[in-house]
Amino acid sequence: MVFKPQLWINSVLDIDEDFIKEHDIKALVLDLDNTLSMHGNPAAESGVPEWLLYMKSIGIPMRIVSNNTKKRVAPLAQKLGLPFTANGCKPLTFGISKAIKAMGVPKQNVAVVGDQIFTDIIAGNLKGAVSVLVEPFHMEDAWTFKLKRKAESLFFHRDYSKLSVKEKK
DSSP states (O other): OTTSOSEEESOGGGOOHHHHHHTTOOEEEEOOBTTTBOTTOSSOOTTHHHHHHHHHHTTOOEEEEOSSOHHHHHHHHHHHTOOEESSOOTTSSHHHHHHHHHHTOOGGGEEEEESOIIIIIHHHHHHTSEEEEEOOSSOOOSHHHHHHHHHHTTTOOOOGGGOBSSOOO
16 A cells, blocks of 8 residues: 555664664665654754764665755755755655665665655655655644644554554653
């Protein structure tokens, strides 16, 4: 089903070498807002810079693909030392395809990691990559986010007793 993530984990920080090997992942396409950073925040969440260094140290290519504008994405991507695609058009696969091509890894060995079913997960599934849903670092207060999360629950019920890798905090 296009709306269902193949994998569901608490945080991008839960992706480690064992996870990479277990799922035969060779590269990561990473969402930005609520996956690496709080929506609109000019800094990464705590632990993300160190996690990125760890991923780089084990040889995992990574690229940010965000639906946000270059003005939002570029400064943080530069701070994090990652290439990026802004205006990624998720759930369409244009941005994902560009990232996969740039990293030179077969799509079935690429994990598309993000916090939203209607953008990140659908795009990853449509592309034939491994879709990985993460919980946002912080739940948003805006009514638009609350509405989006409620709509997502029609397609994927977040049963926290079945959350992979680590228990929900």
